[in-house]
Amino acid sequence: xxxxxxxxxxxxxxxxxxxxxxxxxxxxxxxxxxxxxxxxxxxxxxxxxxxxxxxxxxxxxxxxxxxxxxxxxxxxxxxxxxxxxxxxxxxxxxxxxxxxxxxxxxxxxxxxxxxxxxxxxxxxxxxxxxxxxxxxxxxxxxxxxxxxxxxxxxxxxxxxxxxxxxxxxxxxxxxxxxxxxxxxxxxxxxxxxxxxxxxxxxxxxxxxxxxxxxxxxxxxxxxxxxxxxxxxxxxxxxxxxxxxxxxxxxxxxxxxxxxxxxxxxxxxxx
Amino acid sequence: xxxxxxxxxxxxxxxxxxxxxxxxxxxxxxxxxxxxxxxxxxxxxxxxxxxxxxxxxxxxxxxxxxxxxxxxxxxxxxxxxxxxxxxxxxx
Numbered sequence: 001x002x003x004x005x006x007x008x009x010x011x012x013x014x015x016x017x018x019x020x021x022x023x024x025x026x027x028x029x030x031x032x033x034x035x036x037x038x039x040x041x042x043x044x045x046x047x048x049x050x051x052x053x054x055x056x057x058x059x060x061x062x063x064x065x066x067x068x069x070x071x072x073x074x075x076x077x078x079x080x081x082x083x084x085x086x087x088x089x090x091x092x093x094x095x096x097x098x099x100x101x102x103x104x105x106x107x108x109x110x111x112x113x114x115x116x117x118x119x120x121x122x123x124x125x126x127x128x129x130x131x132x133x134x135x136x137x138x139x140x141x142x143x144x145x146x147x148x149x150x151x152x153x154x155x156x157x158x159x160x161x162x163x164x165x166x167x168x169x170x171x172x173x174x175x176x177x178x179x180x181x182x183x184x185x186x187x188x189x190x191x192x193x194x195x196x197x198x199x200x201x202x203x204x205x206x207x208x209x210x211x212x213x214x215x216x217x218x219x220x221x222x223x224x225x226x227x228x229x230x231x232x233x234x235x236x237x238x239x240x241x242x243x244x245x246x247x248x249x250x251x252x253x254x255x256x257x258x259x260x261x262x263x264x265x266x267x268x269x270x
Numbered sequence: 271x272x273x274x275x276x277x278x279x280x281x282x283x284x285x286x287x288x289x290x291x292x293x294x295x296x297x298x299x300x301x302x303x304x305x306x307x308x309x310x311x312x313x314x315x316x317x318x319x320x321x322x323x324x325x326x327x328x329x330x331x332x333x334x335x336x337x338x339x340x341x342x343x344x345x346x347x348x349x350x351x352x353x354x355x356x357x358x359x360x361x
Contacts, residue, residue, distance in 0.1 A: 158299060187286070190289060190292075194285065
């Protein structure tokens with residue numbers, strides 16, 4: 001067993017759509033690879049493939065996950081090697097099929113296979129709690145819940161946490177995405193404590209609503225590679241925590257407050 | 271620096287509204303109990319109690335909430351009923 005590597009499969013899920021699962025998957029996967037880990041990011045959103053464009057690998061797809069499951073190709077043939085990192089791979093979703101194309105057992109088999117050769121398997125789960133969600137969590141050892149500071153996203157996150165617990169995926173970790181420190185400060189957006197209190201799970205990290213994410217997605221380059229971007233720093237911290245390091249939370253409030261209060265002090269002198 | 275105070279326009283923080291609404295829907299979500307089902311339970315409870323006592327129908331407050339149980343970390347769902355009794359019926 002010693003020469004057989006045993007990787008860890010982590011599903012990125014949220015319930016609600018549009019909260020940043022795919023961006024989170026791309027950045028965590030890339031961040032882990034930047035640290036020398038071998039990583040496969042698996043796009044489980046069959047029919048609505050997107051991880052390929054976020055990663056900037058859309059032109060390289062030949063086979064996809066359904067081809068692997070249906071044995072039209074070997075697993076290694078479907079894995080797309082990243083342009084930037086030697087040990088980073090993407091297993092793309094099929095675009096012209098639907099979520100009935102994969103069964104949970106097939107997913108378990110596929111992930112077990114990947115875990116032999118790679119340190120981390122990051123599963124980008126589709127929105128919802130139906131079939132796509134069910135097969136996405138089937139092979140996962142751990143889960144990361146992505147939410148935003150909105151009622152609907154937190155509600156869905158709570159629901160997903162309950163389902164994961166029932167499926168015996170314990171202790172999911174939370175990422176709060178798209179925080180706007182200016183709105184939090186005014187009391188017009190739930191803050192980190194509010195959300196952590198309500199969901200009652202461990203916080204893995206916070207990511208600010210950062211223009212840099214839009215720009216990096218436009219270019220197909222995960223923001224985690226961007227040293228200077230606040231969101232890049234946030235994902236870097238998250239990656240380090242996944243690897244077991246203790247990293248303090250990014251202080252969004254003071255950075256934003258810093259600028260604002262400086263201006264206010266100039267105007268009001270206090 | 272308090273801008274609302276400065277312009278004399280203090281209003282309730284909308285995040286608190288969000289939090290309260292969220293807590294309420296989650297109580298129902300987690301217990302898998304819809305407001306409709308709660309309403310049915312409520313009328314059954316009232317019917318049963320009415321057999322024994324005359325109750326103040328306007329003062330009834332039955333709701334689902336979260337409660338910390340002795341010796342347990344995570345809170346559990348609890349049905350809290352406040353039913354004012356006017357007079358116990360003679361049996």
